[in-house]
Amino acid sequence: MPQPAKNGPALPLRRRFRYLAVACSLSVLLGLTLRLLLFEGPYRPVEPLSDDGIVDIHCHAAGIGAGGSGCRVSPALQGSYKFGIYLKAFGTSREELAAQGDDVLVDRIAERLRNSRRVGKAVLLAMDGSVGPDGELDAARTEVFVPNEFVIAGVRRHPDRLLFGASIHPRRKDALERLDRCARDGAVLVKWIPSIMDIDPADPALDPFYRRMKELGMPLLTHTGQERSFTGARDELCDPMRLRRPLAMGLTVIAAHIASTGSNEGQRDTDRLRVLMAEFPNLHSEISSLTQANKIGYLREALAHPEFRGRLCYGSDYPLVNTALVSPWLYPLQLTRSEMARIAAIPNPWDADIALKEALGVPPDIFRRTATLLRKVPDS
Numbered sequence: 001m002p003q004p005a006k007n008g009p010a011l012p013l014r015r016r017f018r019y020l021a022v023a024c025s026l027s028v029l030l031g032l033t034l035r036l037l038l039f040e041g042p043y044r045p046v047e048p049l050s051d052d053g054i055v056d057i058h059c060h061a062a063g064i065g066a067g068g069s070g071c072r073v074s075p076a077l078q079g080s081y082k083f084g085i086y087l088k089a090f091g092t093s094r095e096e097l098a099a100q101g102d103d104v105l106v107d108r109i110a111e112r113l114r115n116s117r118r119v120g121k122a123v124l125l126a127m128d129g130s131v132g133p134d135g136e137l138d139a140a141r142t143e144v145f146v147p148n149e150f151v152i153a154g155v156r157r158h159p160d161r162l163l164f165g166a167s168i169h170p171r172r173k174d175a176l177e178r179l180d181r182c183a184r185d186g187a188v189l190v191k192w193i194p195s196i197m198d199i200d201p202a203d204p205a206l207d208p209f210y211r212r213m214k215e216l217g218m219p220l221l222t223h224t225g226q227e228r229s230f231t232g233a234r235d236e237l238c239d240p241m242r243l244r245r246p247l248a249m250g251l252t253v254i255a256a257h258i259a260s261t262g263s264n265e266g267q268r269d270t271d272r273l274r275v276l277m278a279e280f281p282n283l284h285s286e287i288s289s290l291t292q293a294n295k296i297g298y299l300r301e302a303l304a305h306p307e308f309r310g311r312l313c314y315g316s317d318y319p320l321v322n323t324a325l326v327s328p329w330l331y332p333l334q335l336t337r338s339e340m341a342r343i344a345a346i347p348n349p350w351d352a353d354i355a356l357k358e359a360l361g362v363p364p365d366i367f368r369r370t371a372t373l374l375r376k377v378p379d380s
């Protein structure tokens with residue numbers, strides 16, 4: 001037997017559609033009005049950058065070990081939804097890597113850089129793993145491993161586009177020899193993610209490593225702030241305050257991402273970084289990842305605070321910049337509709353990144369500064 005309707009007779013379908021259409025139009029109208037009222041324009045007046053040949057200080061590589069690359073991604077990360085997103089952003093797939101080897105991933109980075117109108121070169125970053133008490137790689141605790149040799153080989157295939165960003169865990173028993181070898185192989189910096197690699201930058205045992213870096217003129221690019229690209233992280237190790245030790249020794253340190261999204265001792269990491277910036281002229285930072293959806297507001301901060309003035313350089317955090325995390329449509333209060341559409345239509349990930357940051361008000365000196373911070377390598 002048919003049940004009687006509980007809430008009276010249903011509205012005729014046509015009338016329901018009409019209500020829906022009116023509601024939609026009203027909310028669009030409300031959105032447009034709000035945007036008109038709240039529109040503020042770029043964070044700083046736009047100064048278009050005339051020169052090309054920008055250097056990206058923060059470009060990741062990765063691999064699954066195909067073709068004997070020595071790269072490694074833990075089963076936990078390979079099983080995570082993030083892994084597929086990363087491979088797609090790199091413009092490759094598990095099948096392609098298995099068939100052609102991990103080198104294809106680096107070749108694709110170089111190819112995209114060659115097609116970029118704005119970015120000339122990128123520092124391709126190796127990534128060392130966790131190290132056990134015996135001073136050897138602890139494979140079980142290493143989530144991502146990108147050996148220096150893999151990156152060196154890629155840089156040698158594409159010297160016109162790639163620079164070598166070394167990664168050496170300072171508690172490896174042969175850390176100093178590795179550092180010397182990487183310097184001979186043309187490293188322009190050493191990169192750490194302390195929260196993932198299990199490095200405490202404030203550990204006095206690292207002094208000999210810092211001293212050797214300084215002698216070599218090697219800067220340290222180190223992740224600061226929260227890290228969410230992996231399955232786990234010890235965020236307290238990425239507290240900017242832990243960099244006080246190498247800074248006091250006179251090492252050039254580049255704290256990545258203006259220490260965005262983390263906090264320690266009840267203070268935002270970015271605020272802690274600002275305190276250090278005021279104290280140490282050898283401390284720098286970079287703007288990679290600051291346009292991501294989870295970091296809205298940080299680029300504004302980077303451009304507004306006087307402690308950061310003259311101390312920031314350009315980085316992309318490729319391949320993350322090539323995911324849905326970054327889009328000009330996230331900036332309806334800073335960019336006009338036509339600007340958002342123009343930037344969204346730029347196919348090259350580096351050109352789109354530069355265009356977005358430029359339109360948001362990143363000044364030319366930030367784009368130009370990267371090259372001045374890197375270790376000078378003969379013939380690079």
Ligand SMILES: [Zn+2]
Pocket residue numbers: 058060317
């Ligand atoms: Zn990164």
